[in-house]
Amino acid sequence: MENFLKEINELSGVKGSFVCDGNGDVLSAAMPRTERKAVEDIGREVVQVVALLRTLGEDTDVLDFLFSDGRILVNALTDLSLVVVCEPNVDVSMVRLKSNVVLAEIRRNARFKKHLERASKTRKDLGGSQNLDESYRKIIRRLKPLRG
Amino acid sequence: MAEVFAGDLSQIRLLDILNLLIHEGKTGRVTVKKGGTVGEIFVDQGRIIHGTAGSASGEDAVYLMMTWMIGKFSYTPDVLPDSTSVATPTEQLLSQGVQQVQEWDRIRKAIPSTETAFRLSSRHDAEDIVLRSDDWNTLICLDGVKTMAEIARELKTSEIETAKKLYRLLSAKLIETAERPRRSPKRVIGRAFFDIVQKELVWVMGPMAQVVMEDHIADMGEEISAFPRERAAELVEGISHEISNEGKRVEFQKRMVEILKKI
Numbered sequence A: 001m002e003n004f005l006k007e008i009n010e011l012s013g014v015k016g017s018f019v020c021d022g023n024g025d026v027l028s029a030a031m032p033r034t035e036r037k038a039v040e041d042i043g044r045e046v047v048q049v050v051a052l053l054r055t056l057g058e059d060t061d062v063l064d065f066l067f068s069d070g071r072i073l074v075n076a077l078t079d080l081s082l083v084v085v086c087e088p089n090v091d092v093s094m095v096r097l098k099s100n101v102v103l104a105e106i107r108r109n110a111r112f113k114k115h116l117e118r119a120s121k122t123r124k125d126l127g128g129s130q131n132l133d134e135s136y137r138k139i140i141r142r143l144k145p146l147r148g
Numbered sequence B: 001m002a003e004v005f006a007g008d009l010s011q012i013r014l015l016d017i018l019n020l021l022i023h024e025g026k027t028g029r030v031t032v033k034k035g036g037t038v039g040e041i042f043v044d045q046g047r048i049i050h051g052t053a054g055s056a057s058g059e060d061a062v063y064l065m066m067t068w069m070i071g072k073f074s075y076t077p078d079v080l081p082d083s084t085s086v087a088t089p090t091e092q093l094l095s096q097g098v099q100q101v102q103e104w105d106r107i108r109k110a111i112p113s114t115e116t117a118f119r120l121s122s123r124h125d126a127e128d129i130v131l132r133s134d135d136w137n138t139l140i141c142l143d144g145v146k147t148m149a150e151i152a153r154e155l156k157t158s159e160i161e162t163a164k165k166l167y168r169l170l171s172a173k174l175i176e177t178a179e180r181p182r183r184s185p186k187r188v189i190g191r192a193f194f195d196i197v198q199k200e201l202v203w204v205m206g207p208m209a210q211v212v213m214e215d216h217i218a219d220m221g222e223e224i225s226a227f228p229r230e231r232a233a234e235l236v237e238g239i240s241h242e243i244s245n246e247g248k249r250v251e252f253q254k255r256m257v258e259i260l261k262k263i
Helices: A002-009 A033-055 A092-108 A110-121 A134-147 B014-023 B058-066 B090-110 B133-139 B148-155 B159-171 B191-219 B229-240 B246-262
Strands: A014-021 A026-030 A062-067 A070-076 A080-086 B005-008 B028-034 B037-044 B047-053 B072-077 B117-120 B175-178
Touching: A002 A014, A002 A026, A002 A092, A014 A033, A026 A033, A033 A062, A033 A070, A033 A080, A033 A134, A070 A092, A080 A092, A092 B229, A092 B246, B014 B028, B014 B037, B014 B047, B014 B058, B014 B072, B014 B090, B037 B058, B047 B058, B047 B090, B058 B090, B058 B159, B090 B159, B117 B148, B133 B148, B133 B159, B148 B159, B159 B175, B191 B229, B191 B246, B229 B246
Parallel strands: none
Antiparallel strands: A014 A026, A014 A080, A062 A070, A070 A080, B005 B072, B028 B037, B028 B072, B037 B047, B117 B175
């Protein structure tokens, strides 16, 4: 799987990429050594944002986090997320095109399918909100009444 | 609930689909996808009760979707919205929708894209016109740089309403379209790229490929003769959303990524 991620990393403006499952656990990463710790934190946050949005009824599978010094592009499927860490001015469309292709390849990978089957049995189901961090549960408590 | 039927707007108009559902007294949701925009119209026992399309809702959303000549549609029965947004009786709504489409065709000839910019006219033969307060609000937004889409966002009105206001001022010769100063493109793509895109697209979607590609280029406010290299991937991404078959879409994207890397 790392080879697939390296193909994404070859794009101009991409710093690194990784795949995490529905629990936020990192399955494979192609990131600079200095960023390895950050990968776990980003994975967990991304998965929680996706779970938050879905809990609120927003069915989204493409996220774009833009910061002053970087950009994080996410393709979030039901059971995994592909996260690409980039420079702020990266060609977003190019990254999205490549990410779609890589995701299709990853999903066809037999070893990966086995991992997902194992992971789904122990999945904490972040969408159930009780497994989200307190900050996210607070957002849900505030927003849910407004949405009816 | 599974879709009952689906198709392409290039083969059948949305108006015809709605007339069928209304005539049959159906309840359900019509979903239309045009590029990256998704619109929905809900019918309840043959009455249109709710519509959303991008940032538009209610009657505006229905009128907007009726102007879409390309896109994929699907109908899912027995799905109702959480709230309703259409108050106009259905027959009147469709009749006004047809008029809106005809008016929209006239407007599109004068304002070809939401990326068109405007400025005060330099001509001195403008007609006499009584300006309303919303005309003033529109005029003060014009600076020769802001596009119609940006003006709509600033005025917090729909693109259709903004286009009508601009068309009124354009017809009175108070304003004119402006050459929008562009980000200096690092490179402009040659015609050969579009020939390749079209060839790849014909393989996955047939003869509609050229129309789809040209429509996307127009929606982006660009022209084939001066298309910036930096927007090539954006064009390919937008076009790929029109490919409904997931396998074909991925194959198209895979081939196009390799081509984009070389240009």
